Amino acid sequence: MTGGGSGIGRCTAHELADLGANVAIIGRKQERLDNVTAEIRDDGGTAASFNCDIRDEERVKEVVAEVVERFGGIHGLVNNAGGQYKSPLEEISTKGFEAVVRNNLTGGFIFMREVFNGYMKEHGGSIVNIIADIWHGWPGFAHSGAARGGMLTLSESAAGEWAEYGIRVNALAPGSIASSGLDTYPEHQRSYIRNSVIPRQPLRRFGTESEISAGIVFLLSPAAAFVTGTCLRIDGAAPNGRRWVLNGSNNNEAYNGFHRAQRPKILEGTD
């Protein structure tokens, strides 16, 4: 479980441990990892923490070997670690773009490859890659949208290539989830989500960490034995990228910046 020290990862680690799994809690901040490991042990479960930056290839190799040594195998991998910052596309530096892609795509790729080579190739397993609500883009988070879109197709490719090894690979896309991760954003951004994003979503509320962990557990479990190469969207039917068009009373305002000659024929005579 990468990113197991907080939020969705912590919640999923608890749920997996309750179901009897031995859980490897992976992340960078040792105190968080130790806290979650202690919580699970207090509840009677089995867990161990592994300090690791998912972008550090050599450390990932070591951690995969340590987990196999400690628990005897890796039957499930949850690539959950990730995050990004909000920025207009034109202001994202190349360094910032690459940092976000490395955290949300390359790191997950490294983990998948190492778990495949270090255990699953011989024994099979299930991989769940956490992405985001990236349909129709992710305005304000273009770097992360690009990385998560990459993670989606990476999951589909891996599902095709690794099916013969008994490995299932799926993505899971959370919508707006009331998690510790969301709490890291400044209040004005959170209130924008609360007041402008959530009301345009059919279920009109934030999702919870446990609603995401339930989906992860399903995809890891034998109940999903015939599910691979797909994406489970748990988002209350959030429109995300489409919100820019859905914002007005009709769609015409989306064309306001266009010269008359460029406007679609269907809009002629509507203003």
Ligand SMILES: CCCCCCCCC/C=C/C(=O)SCCNC(=O)CCNC(=O)[C@H](O)C(C)(C)COP(=O)(O)OP(=O)(O)OC[C@H]1O[C@@H](n2cnc3c(N)ncnc32)[C@H](O)[C@@H]1OP(=O)(O)O
């Ligand atoms: C609509 C409302 C929705 C409001 C919010 C909507 C949320 C939607 C739901 C999503 C929820 C979640 O994902 S929950 C997960 C929450 N957690 C996070 O998001 C954690 C975010 N942070 C990180 O993971 C990392 O800091 C990350 C961004 C990957 C960068 O890590 P690194 O250590 O590799 O890199 P750094 O050295 O920090 O930065 C590298 C460069 O990146 C750029 N950079 C980094 N942070 C920056 C920042 N805050 N602002 C500008 N630029 C930044 C700069 O160019 C940096 O270079 P210099 O200029 O040289 O410094």
Ligand SMILES: NC(=O)C1=CN([C@@H]2O[C@H](COP(=O)(O)OP(=O)(O)OC[C@H]3O[C@@H](n4cnc5c(N)ncnc54)[C@H](OP(=O)(O)O)[C@@H]3O)[C@@H](O)[C@H]2O)C=CC1
């Ligand atoms: N909450 C939401 O609304 C949504 C969340 N998501 C995604 O779901 C996932 C979990 O989010 P959530 O629980 O909300 O947020 P959190 O910020 O609580 O969780 C992210 C976790 O990832 C770990 N992490 C980040 N970067 C690295 C790294 N390079 N190496 C190792 N660990 C890392 C962090 O721990 P540490 O800093 O200690 O390493 C942290 O525990 C993230 O990928 C997030 O982007 C997607 C859509 C919506």
